[in-house]
Amino acid sequence: MTNAYAKSRIRKIVRRFGLIPLRSDPIASFYRKSAIVRVLTGSGIYAMKPFFRSNLLRSGTIDQIKTTADHVQLLMNNGFNSMPKWLASNSGKLWTLDQGRPFYLTTWINGRSMENQEDFEKLGRVLASLHTSSRSLPIKGHFYDHIRLWQNRDRLFRKRMAKANQSNRWTRRWYKRLGESCTQFSDRSWTELKSPEIVDLLEKEMIRPALIHSDITSQNVIIANDGQLFIIDWDRMKLGSIYVDVATALMNTTxxxxxxxxxLLKGYEELCPLDRTERRMISSLYRFPREAWSTVQFPSRPRSHNILDIMEKTWLLRLKAMDLLDEWVNQQKEE
Known part of the structure; x- marks a missing residue:
């Protein structure tokens, strides 16, 4: 599939949602030149988005869009208003199929990125609202185990680091400077996650899971012109660990x-207070060097080089953030 969409194709897809496009503009993301199409119509501005399956799930593209649409419908029906409204197509579904690719349409949110303390408190409250409200909904599906995925990526990272001599000079230097520290942080976190209290917490969460966004990044959070916070790009929403969602949001936005x-943590705990074990869980997950893990499958790609470079430049800030979360854990007494 090409990165651009013909005007005729955009018109055909948008008309299935009861709208007539007057103008359309492709909007790029970090990964794709045409990640989303902004569509101007007589009744407003909308976002047309192609849906791509997650390779982390065994199910096919159609099954994944059906599951995502079901989750979105449940959230909309139960008053969760921090995501753009998904439109129903002429078939009654929240998506349509064109040339084998699912597409969906949402309202377009004009606004800005997060930039101050209040914005991050809003994000914390929105995340807590998603997690607490979805636990009471009749949601079908399997619990997605991010932690098992991270275990596999950590193993691959250690194998790659052991073969660092076969890498280029820059990568060898990076592994020599920071690779061992990454594995030490991981070792500490894996030890903490094996503690009886956290094992029990994870088991309870699998029995009563919540919906998580799974991809909270700065680019996926918008402060609308009226001040309301919206999270966009819900393609990777699934049943999973709320602690993973919070930890990755902290890493990807702050x-x-x-x-x-x-x-962010203050806003979250206003609606969803966390005990010491839960705080320790989030702190442990935050400590994992997930960015470094993401580079090992394609170490020669420029993007992998950029990720490792950013990690090196922000290393001292990361260490201070880890210490801050350790202090946050210790502020909460054992119940």
């Missing part, structure tokens, strides 16, 4: 800023 980290 830029290791202590004020932003505290603000």
């Amino acid at each position: 830029r290791f800023n202590p004020v932003f980290i505290h603000s």
Whole structure:
């Protein structure tokens, strides 16, 4: 599939949702030149988005879009208003199929990125609302085990580091400078995750899971012009661990800023207070060097080089953020 969409194809897809496009513009993301298409119609501006299956799941593309659409419908029916509204197509579904690719349409959100303490408190409250409200919904599906996936990626990272002499000079230097520290942090986290309290917490979560976004990044959070916070790009939503969702949101949005980290956690705990074991769980997950793990499958790609370079430049900030979360854990007494 090409990165651009013909005007005729965009018109055909959008009309299936009861709209007539007047103008359309492709919007790029970090990964794709045409990740989304902004469509101007007589009744407003909308986002047309292609749906791509997750390779982390065994199910096919159609099964995945059906599951995602079911989850979206449940959230919309139960008053969760922090995601753009998905439109129903002429078939009654929240998506349509064109040339073998599912597409969906949502309202377009004009706004800005997060930039202050209040914004991060809002994000924390929205995440807590998603997690707490979805636990009471009649959701079908399997619990997605991010932690098992991370175990596999950690093993691959260690194998790659053991063969660092076969890498280029820059990568060898990076592994020599930071690789061992990454494995030490991982070892500490894996030990903590094996503690009886956290094992029990994980088992309970699998019995009563919640919906998680799975891809909270700065690019996927918008502060609308009226001040409301919206999370976009719900393609990877699934039943999973709320602690994974919080830990990855902290890593992917706060830029290791202590004020932003505290603000996100403060907002979250306003609606969903966390005991010491839960805090320890989040701190342990945050410590994992997930970015480094993501580079080992394609170490020669420029993007992998960029990720490792960013990790090196922000290393001291990361260490301070880990210490901050350890302090946050110790502030909460054992119940």
